[in-house]
Amino acid sequence: MLGDRLFPPGTHAAAAPAPQPRIRHRVAVLVLPTVHAFELAVAHEVFGLARPEVGVEWYDFRVCATTGEEIDVGGFTIRARWGLDGLRGAGTVVVPAASPLDEPPAAALAALRAAHADGARVVSYCSGAFALAAANLLDGRPATTHWMYTETLASRYPSIDLHPDVLYVDDGDILTSAGTSAAIDVSLHLVRRDYGSEVANYIARRMVVPPHRDGGQAQYIDRPIPAREGDYELAGTLDWIAAHLGEPLTIEQMAGHALMSARTFLRRFRDATGTTPLRWLLLQRIRRARELLEATDVPIERIAAECGFGTAANLRTHFQRVVATTPTAYRRAFRAQAGPAPVG
DNA sequence: TAATACTACCGCCACA
DNA sequence: ATTGTGGCGGTAGTAT
Numbered sequence: 001m002l003g004d005r006l007f008p009p010g011t012h013a014a015a016a017p018a019p020q021p022r023i024r025h026r027v028a029v030l031v032l033p034t035v036h037a038f039e040l041a042v043a044h045e046v047f048g049l050a051r052p053e054v055g056v057e058w059y060d061f062r063v064c065a066t067t068g069e070e071i072d073v074g075g076f077t078i079r080a081r082w083g084l085d086g087l088r089g090a091g092t093v094v095v096p097a098a099s100p101l102d103e104p105p106a107a108a109l110a111a112l113r114a115a116h117a118d119g120a121r122v123v124s125y126c127s128g129a130f131a132l133a134a135a136n137l138l139d140g141r142p143a144t145t146h147w148m149y150t151e152t153l154a155s156r157y158p159s160i161d162l163h164p165d166v167l168y169v170d171d172g173d174i175l176t177s178a179g180t181s182a183a184i185d186v187s188l189h190l191v192r193r194d195y196g197s198e199v200a201n202y203i204a205r206r207m208v209v210p211p212h213r214d215g216g217q218a219q220y221i222d223r224p225i226p227a228r229e230g231d232y233e234l235a236g237t238l239d240w241i242a243a244h245l246g247e248p249l250t251i252e253q254m255a256g257h258a259l260m261s262a263r264t265f266l267r268r269f270r271d272a273t274g275t276t277p278l279r280w281l282l283l284q285r286i287r288r289a290r291e292l293l294e295a296t297d298v299p300i301e302r303i304a305a306e307c308g309f310g311t312a313a314n315l316r317t318h319f320q321r322v323v324a325t326t327p328t329a330y331r332r333a334f335r336a337q338a339g340p341a342p343v344g
Numbered sequence: 345t346a347a348t349a350c351t352a353c354c355g356c357c358a359c360a
Numbered sequence: 361a362t363t364g365t366g367g368c369g370g371t372a373g374t375a376t
Contacts, residue, residue: 260365260366261367263367266352267354267366276352277352278353278374310376311375314374314376
């Protein structure tokens, strides 16, 4: 079931330090005839570029199409090096956006189903969700897509549990994402699942993507920072909060820093981030805890204190709820997968 | 595990 | 008239 995944799906992260075959994790992109160039490029940027400086064995990246012919993407053409057989052995199959009007070729849908049955996790960007739905991979599953397409997708495939308001949905072996930038977010989310926060943050920095954008919840990631004006007003305060995670923070203090009343701060915070201060703060603290668990041998007790949880019991409660495992199991599973932490 | 005390959140509304 | 603010109080959530 795990195939050659380097890291098991989110909710099962605690289980299965199963013996891993030493195959490079293969990411195959399924290029449909009406593929959108940008999303295809996102997959290439995150998974396809050589990253020797990261110091881990990077992905084996393949671009696979139903045809060996040139595909016109508007002003220029692409030709995939692989056919559908390139999906074989993939740990991850990415389906970038394509026109939702065209039914994908039957062969492509069959290849998608086969890959999934073979244990690959399947990821869609934007309208790529239509291909997953057409392959019956989304039946009864939580999923999302670009907001322009949610109604169409819902009416065409009523059994999908659609979540229009999230950046992306991680349902373990099926991941779907919303608009263009969410494709980047879900991709970095996968990198973190595979290689840990440090590597994912590094890639994000290289791509100059804001670091706030991955939430870190096991199942649903609400939009942490949408691109809306007004972001900048709170940005300074968000940074300040992130820099003081270890201290107990109240709404009054945060509002004070933002020079607002608590009531207004609450409202503005929700407008800007789509969530509440405490929830956001909690996710930042969990994120910091994960980094420390992955990269250091600092005892749980001290991680709890440094991340603002106070006691280890408190950290465990929240960690369990958000990451769906215990801190110790997380550290153990991560070390088993990733080997000793890099120095620095 | 239960009880307690505290805080966050948000609808409502008066007011700028 | 429209829009944003912030105090109040009930409920839900969190900490010990």
